[in-house]
Amino acid sequence: MHILLVEDNPSDVRLLKELMEGERYAPTIDWVIDGHEALDYVLQRNQHARASRPDVVLLDLGLPRISGYDVLKELKEMQGFSGIPVVILTTSRNPLDKNQCQALGADAFISKPRNLQEYQYLVRQMLREDFPRLVRAA
Amino acid sequence: MVVSLPISANLAAKRSLPAHSPWYLAAMEQLVSVVQQLSQAHELDAITAIVRDAARSLTRADGATFVLRDGDCCFYADENAISPLWKGLRFPMSHCISGWVMLNAKPALIPDIYADPRIPQDAYRPTFVRSLLMVPIRTQSPIGAIGNYWASPHEPSEEEVAILQALADTASVAIENAQLYMQLASKVDALQESNYELNRFAWVASHDLQEPLRTITTQVELLEMRYGDQLDERGRGYIHTAVESTQRLQSLIEALLVHAQVEKVEDFGDVDMQDVVDGVLQDLHILIGETQAELQVGEMPLVRGNASLLSRVVQNLISNAVKFQPAGQKPCVRIVSERRGKEWVCSVHDNGIGIDEAYHQRIFGLFQRLHAKNHYMGSGIGLATCKKIIEMHRGRIWIESAPGEGSSFYFTLPGN
Numbered sequence: 001m002h003i004l005l006v007e008d009n010p011s012d013v014r015l016l017k018e019l020m021e022g023e024r025y026a027p028t029i030d031w032v033i034d035g036h037e038a039l040d041y042v043l044q045r046n047q048h049a050r051a052s053r054p055d056v057v058l059l060d061l062g063l064p065r066i067s068g069y070d071v072l073k074e075l076k077e078m079q080g081f082s083g084i085p086v087v088i089l090t091t092s093r094n095p096l097d098k099n100q101c102q103a104l105g106a107d108a109f110i111s112k113p114r115n116l117q118e119y120q121y122l123v124r125q126m127l128r129e130d131f132p133r134l135v136r137a138a
Numbered sequence: 139m140v141v142s143l144p145i146s147a148n149l150a151a152k153r154s155l156p157a158h159s160p161w162y163l164a165a166m167e168q169l170v171s172v173v174q175q176l177s178q179a180h181e182l183d184a185i186t187a188i189v190r191d192a193a194r195s196l197t198r199a200d201g202a203t204f205v206l207r208d209g210d211c212c213f214y215a216d217e218n219a220i221s222p223l224w225k226g227l228r229f230p231m232s233h234c235i236s237g238w239v240m241l242n243a244k245p246a247l248i249p250d251i252y253a254d255p256r257i258p259q260d261a262y263r264p265t266f267v268r269s270l271l272m273v274p275i276r277t278q279s280p281i282g283a284i285g286n287y288w289a290s291p292h293e294p295s296e297e298e299v300a301i302l303q304a305l306a307d308t309a310s311v312a313i314e315n316a317q318l319y320m321q322l323a324s325k326v327d328a329l330q331e332s333n334y335e336l337n338r339f340a341w342v343a344s345h346d347l348q349e350p351l352r353t354i355t356t357q358v359e360l361l362e363m364r365y366g367d368q369l370d371e372r373g374r375g376y377i378h379t380a381v382e383s384t385q386r387l388q389s390l391i392e393a394l395l396v397h398a399q400v401e402k403v404e405d406f407g408d409v410d411m412q413d414v415v416d417g418v419l420q421d422l423h424i425l426i427g428e429t430q431a432e433l434q435v436g437e438m439p440l441v442r443g444n445a446s447l448l449s450r451v452v453q454n455l456i457s458n459a460v461k462f463q464p465a466g467q468k469p470c471v472r473i474v475s476e477r478r479g480k481e482w483v484c485s486v487h488d489n490g491i492g493i494d495e496a497y498h499q500r501i502f503g504l505f506q507r508l509h510a511k512n513h514y515m516g517s518g519i520g521l522a523t524c525k526k527i528i529e530m531h532r533g534r535i536w537i538e539s540a541p542g543e544g545s546s547f548y549f550t551l552p553g554n
Contacts, residue, residue, distance in 0.1 A: 011353045015360070062345075091348045093392070094399060095446075114352055114388055116359035 001027035001131065004054035006038040006071065007089070008063055012112070019123040027126060030054065035066025039074060042081055054084060056132045059106075061090040061097065069104060076105035085135045108135045162297045165196050169304055172196075176312040180319045189309045190216045193284050196305060197298045200266065201287035205236040207280065212236040219287065221266050233258050235272055236283040243280055245273045245303065247294045269294070273303045276310035284309070340398035344391045351391065355384040393519035397504070400447065400526050408554045409445045411438035411452075411484060415473055418453045422460070429469055431460045436474035439482040441551040447527045448551075451535075452486075454520040455547050459488035462545075480553055481533070487546045493539045502535065524549070 007013055013031050020026040030051065032038050038059070041048040057075065061068035068088065076082050085107040090097065098109045113119040125131060172192045179185045186204050193202035201219025205212050212234045214224040231237030238256050239246050248270050251257045267287040271294035274280035284306050286294070362377045369377070415435055419426065426433065433456075441448075452473075459471040472487040493501065504522040528535040528549045539545035 009349060009353070011357070015356055018360075062349075091345060091352070093395070096399075112352060114355060115385075116356050116363065119356055 001025075001056075001129065002052060002054050003027045003029045003126070004038070004041060004057045005029050005031045006033075006035070006057065006059045006063065006068070007031065008033050008060065015119060016123065016126075019119060020127065023127055025127055025129060027055075027131075034064045035068065035071040038071050039066070042075065042078070056135060057084060057086045058089045059086055061088060061092060061101075069100065072101065072104045072106055085132050087135050158297060161198075162301070165297075165301045168192070168196060169301065169308075172305065173308050176308055179312060180316055182313065182316050182320075185309065185312045185316055186216045189284065189305065190218045192305055193286060193302065194218045196301050197271070197286050199271075199286040200289045201285075203236075203285040203287075204282070205285065206282040207231075207240055212240070212283070215282075219266075220289065223265055223267070223287070224261070229258075229261070234261075235270070236285060239272045239274050239283045240280040243274050243277055245271065245299050247271055247299065249291060249293045268292070271298060271302060273299065273306045275306045275313070277307075281310065281313065337398045340394055344394045344398065347391050348388070351384060351387055355381065355388065358384065390519070393523070396450065397519050397523045397526065400450075400523060400530065406442060406444050409441050409443045409448055411441055411448070411475065411482075411551075414438070414445060414448050414452055418449055418456055421453060422457060425457060425460055429460050429463070431469035431471060434470075434472045436472070438473075438484070439475050439477070439551075440554045441482055441531075442554045443531045443551060447530070451524045451527050451549065454524050455486040458520065458547075459486055459490060459545070462488075462490040464491055477553070478550075481550045482553055483548055483550050485546055485548045487544065489544045492541045492543045492545055493537065494541050495539075498537050498539070501537065 005013060005016070013029075017029060020029075030041065032041050032048075037048075038057075040046045041051050042054075044051050059068050059071060063071070068090070072086055072088070075084070075086055082105070086105070087108045087110055088101045088106045089110050089112055091112050092098075093111045101109050110122065113122055125134065128134060169192075172188060175188050176185060179188060190202060190204045193199075193204065201221075201223055202217065203214055203219075203223055203225075204216040206215045207213070208228060210231050211228040212231055213228050214226065214236075217223045217225045229237065231241060235246055235248070235256055246256065248254045248257065251262055251267060251270060252259060265287075266289040268290055269288040269292040271286040272283050275282040275284060284302060286298070286302060358377055358380045362374070362381070366374055366377070412435075415438055419433065419435075425431075456471060456473070460469045463469050467489070470489045473484070474487070475482055475484045477483075502521050502525040504519060525535050528551075531551055533550040533552070535547070535549040537545055537547050
């Protein structure tokens with residue numbers, strides 16, 4: 001499985017990767033640090049010219065340059081891309097943010113883990129082969 | 139706001155009812171309705187319009203002006219006349235009859251304007267005016283004047299002066315009220331603005347504080363998980379304390395976020411408090427199980443409000459009731475309601491440690507904690523949030539309690 005992770009906090013990325021280390025079904029994670037990069041990636045522009053199509057996008061909301069909301073909106077309006085599940089992964093626990101993301105077409109809204117236990121749970125979910133479908137069901 | 143019939147009008151009415159002309163009585167009647175209109179006008183423009191029209195119709199003059207003092211000038215703010223006078227113009231106080239009226243704080247009665255040295259004839263020649271009557275607005279340091287004008291020679295009567303002065307006195311009260319009202323409105327605006335800013339600040343701050351905090355928490359936990367067995371007991375103790383502190387900080391930030399977000403909710407409807415309490419008990423089942431708390435729930439009312447906000451209140455009060463207990467005591471918590479007039483009083487009673495009367499007000503303030511952290515966990519935000527929510531519902535919240543005798547928290551809500 002192939003995940004595009006849009007996240008500007010390197011320690012989150014490092015931790016996710018570390019927790020997946022040595023797992024048999026660990027997905028490939030391509031990491032970009034902001035909204036611009038994310039759009040370049042899916043449009044296979046610039047240094048992402050040879051990027052492959054992700055099975056799922058994990059998207060932070062509080063991103064520099066282009067906010068996660070705008071990235072989500074663009075992705076969902078993009079020809080041939082709207083079918084790829086987008087999971088919002090954010091510090092926010094605010095139902096208003098969740099509603100707004102759902103209105104823009106997010107497939108799932110996950111509040112970022114606050115401790116190791118919650119991280120391990122998230123990683124276990126991501127390690128499942130059916131993660132993209134799991135996301136859709138949620 | 140109080141607008142009363144000016145004393146001079148009252149006196150005039152009482153003093154002279156039998157002796158006055160039918161015109162005067164009709165004018166007094168009309169003045170009463172003008173007073174009523176003025177009492178409802180909160181803006182200077184509205185007051186100006188009412189006074190301008192009343193000034194002409196009360197005395198049946200051919201024209202009326204409403205003049206305001208503007209520094210060293212008389213400003214002809216508005217007029218109602220058979221043909222144009224000086225609306226929008228400014229004249230020096232020293233060269234204008236309205237200036238004379240204001241400076242001397244007394245009326246000017248001028249049957250023939252061309253025979254009076256106080257009149258700047260050049261300004262009057264293009265107009266219809268032959269006679270005039272002018273009274274000051276406010277007798278102590280006047281803020282303006284009201285003028286009456288006649289096209290044919292007219293001797294202003296005592297009754298006309300009395301009526302016009304009564305109108306001016308009423309207008310002065312209305313103008314002062316309007317000024318107070320505008321000051322108040324701008325203060326309310328400023329307050330709302332700063333309140334909004336403050337909430338926005340709390341939200342952004344706590345949101346941004348959470349990012350690094352999550353990282354600290356997980357990194358320290360990772361350290362414990364991966365390297366815990368290479369440390370001695372003391373080393374593991376350090377890690378344990380660090381983890382505990384980050385958890386406390388996390389719940390503090392979350393409570394602050396909740397407090398800041400309360401502002402945003404506008405969705406009010408009918409709420410069954412029974413459902414609210416049931417939902418909260420469901421959410422708290424771990425805490426209730428751990429403490430073996432005994433809960434009694436009486437009949438709960440239907441109220442008007444926001445269910446998720448009211449859940450926060452009930453959850454805060456019940457978890458406080460369960461948490462603030464002497465060591466080893468089984469918590470007993472009773473949740474009941476009672477109708478009082480148009481509102482409902484809901485209450486949560488416990489057998490806990492109780493609170494000294496000295497703190498009954500303070501506990502509802504932000505960041506007020508009465509206990510050391512290692513004794514009873516609390517953010518010092520929960521009750522402030524309860525108060526904020528209940529006040530949004532136009533209710534009140536208070537406590538009755540004494541140390542060692544448990545606590546009773548009460549809050550009122552409007553019936554649906």
